[in-house]
Amino acid sequence: MNPSFRVLVVDDEELYARAIGIELGRLGIHADLAFCCSEALARADAGPSRYQAILLDHRLPDQEGLRIIPQLLVRQPGAAVVVMTAYHTIPDAVQAIRRGAEDYIVKETSIQTIIDRVLEIRRREEVRSAAGGWQELHHLDLLGRSPSMIQVMEQLAKISKSPQTTVLLTGETGVGKEVAARALHAMSQPADSPFVAVDCVALPFNLAESLLFGHEKGSFTGADQARAGAFEEAGDGTVLLDEIGDMDELQSKLLRVLESRVFTRVGSVREIQLRARVIAATNQDIEALVEQGRFRHDLYQRLCVFPVHIPALRERGDDILLLAEHFRSFFAEKLGRDIAPISDEVGQCLAGYSYPGNVRELRNIIERAVIMSDSNQIELRHLPRRVLAADGPPAPFPGSVPVDFRPGVDTLESLEKRMIRHALAQTGNVKTEAARLLGISRFQLLRRIERHGLKSDDKTGNPGSGS
Ligand SMILES: Nc1ncnc2c1ncn2[C@@H]1O[C@H](COP(=O)(O)OP(=O)(O)OP(=O)(O)O)[C@@H](O)[C@H]1O
Numbered sequence: 001m002n003p004s005f006r007v008l009v010v011d012d013e014e015l016y017a018r019a020i021g022i023e024l025g026r027l028g029i030h031a032d033l034a035f036c037c038s039e040a041l042a043r044a045d046a047g048p049s050r051y052q053a054i055l056l057d058h059r060l061p062d063q064e065g066l067r068i069i070p071q072l073l074v075r076q077p078g079a080a081v082v083v084m085t086a087y088h089t090i091p092d093a094v095q096a097i098r099r100g101a102e103d104y105i106v107k108e109t110s111i112q113t114i115i116d117r118v119l120e121i122r123r124r125e126e127v128r129s130a131a132g133g134w135q136e137l138h139h140l141d142l143l144g145r146s147p148s149m150i151q152v153m154e155q156l157a158k159i160s161k162s163p164q165t166t167v168l169l170t171g172e173t174g175v176g177k178e179v180a181a182r183a184l185h186a187m188s189q190p191a192d193s194p195f196v197a198v199d200c201v202a203l204p205f206n207l208a209e210s211l212l213f214g215h216e217k218g219s220f221t222g223a224d225q226a227r228a229g230a231f232e233e234a235g236d237g238t239v240l241l242d243e244i245g246d247m248d249e250l251q252s253k254l255l256r257v258l259e260s261r262v263f264t265r266v267g268s269v270r271e272i273q274l275r276a277r278v279i280a281a282t283n284q285d286i287e288a289l290v291e292q293g294r295f296r297h298d299l300y301q302r303l304c305v306f307p308v309h310i311p312a313l314r315e316r317g318d319d320i321l322l323l324a325e326h327f328r329s330f331f332a333e334k335l336g337r338d339i340a341p342i343s344d345e346v347g348q349c350l351a352g353y354s355y356p357g358n359v360r361e362l363r364n365i366i367e368r369a370v371i372m373s374d375s376n377q378i379e380l381r382h383l384p385r386r387v388l389a390a391d392g393p394p395a396p397f398p399g400s401v402p403v404d405f406r407p408g409v410d411t412l413e414s415l416e417k418r419m420i421r422h423a424l425a426q427t428g429n430v431k432t433e434a435a436r437l438l439g440i441s442r443f444q445l446l447r448r449i450e451r452h453g454l455k456s457d458d459k460t461g462n463p464g465s466g467s
């Protein structure tokens with residue numbers, strides 16, 4: 001038992017949230033409830049590391065649950081956010097992973113799936129802390145052999161020759177922007193020089209300037225001591241301005257600093273030379289922000305001297321397997337487990353998934369698989385459902401039914417069931433029509449509907465009714 005394991009359940013269906021809370025309570029897990037986004041944020045504000053898991057409903061009354069994921073993670077770094085969603089909103093759930101959620105769960109009548117997921121997270125936390133924790137994996141090299149990653153490394157190597165040039169790193173969440181920034185730092189700045197990362201989302205409005213540039217004693221209420229800011233602390237190392245798209249009122253000041261390469265502490269006129277390299281990173285479409293007038297065009301241009309785009313994991317071909325193997329051996333070693341290299345079967349399945357959460361998602365998937373594996377290998381059943389169910393290549397024309405030949409995914413039986421479901425959906429449940437599409441008689445169709453159990457327990461509709 002881990003008494004410090006706490007869960008935050010955010011759902012506006014009070015009964016549902018309470019039911020989850022009660023079930024968790026029975027298992028000795030403390031759950032706090034919140035019924036809207038602002039309440040959730042207030043609870044998350046109460047102190048870091050308060051929650052290890054956050055169950056977040058997708059639709060909430062005050063705003064979309066998905067929108068607050070980054071804010072929740074700033075307040076509760078390291079918490080596993082699991083989005084609860086309805087079947088028809090799975091595409092949005094994928095967005096949730098893009099925003100930093102770890103997983104999504106389709107809300108079902110039984111809440112057992114949700115409870116199981118929480119138990120799994122708790123088990124992982126226990127295993128992690130028993131192994132001494134490994135939140136920080138950032139000191140790794142930038143692994144990858146795909147042409148797109150080699151190009152990134154070549155760009156970084158070139159930039160490393162000019163240690164004061166500003167760099168803009170773009171790419172989806174979890175692609176490794178911070179890893180790339182650290183790699184560039186290691187290549188170009190003096191050994192042992194500091195690497196200071198500032199998360200612009202987390203900068204409190206009234207302290208932002210002081211955190212970046214420092215302040216003198218007495219320069220504002222509460223400034224009872226002089227303090228250096230990130231730019232000063234970085235010395236001749238690197239300042240990473242993460243999530244630069246979220247920097248607002250300081251944009252013009254930052255532009256001036258980048259242009260003049262001098263800055264002043266709040267409450268002082270003494271100019272300090274900027275010696276560090278500034279790297280800005282964002283997973284937002286910063287050009288769109290510029291167009292919308294939310295990001296200064298001149299600052300964007302100033303940052304863009306050396307733009308480096310880190311490609312999404314799904315565009316890196318065999319790097320998926322290379323990284324999966326890397327994480328397999330990393331976690332196996334951390335846990336003192338003997339886990340065989342990833343099999344072809346599992347590898348093929350991993351390679352077919354789209355990874356909206358990129359390398360971070362792959363890392364979580366492998367960590368979970370290693371923890372779940374009760375033998376000395378990772379099997380298909382240790383992979384999350386969303387990976388097993390990946391649709392593979394898109395259907396070639398409207399109305400076609402995709403087939404996934406990866407082992408353990410589609411069978412003749414499952415395909416027949418899917419074809420029947422599609423035919424019924426396409427004909428608005430008119431069975432005579434559906435039977436015609438399938439090339440069988442209406443009677444044969446009815447028997448197959450029954451055999452596949454489509455009548456009673458199919459979740460995508462109720463083909464049992466209708467003509
Ligand atoms: N090429 C890589 N080789 C090894 N590990 C990687 C690589 N890329 C990413 N990772 C791992 O994936 C995780 C996410 O990487 P990182 O934090 O750098 O992503 P990011 O692009 O900054 O994401 P975000 O936009 O969410 O801040 C980290 O655990 C990191 O160690």
Ligand SMILES: [Mg+2]
Binds near residue numbers: 177178242
């Ligand atoms: Mg990052």
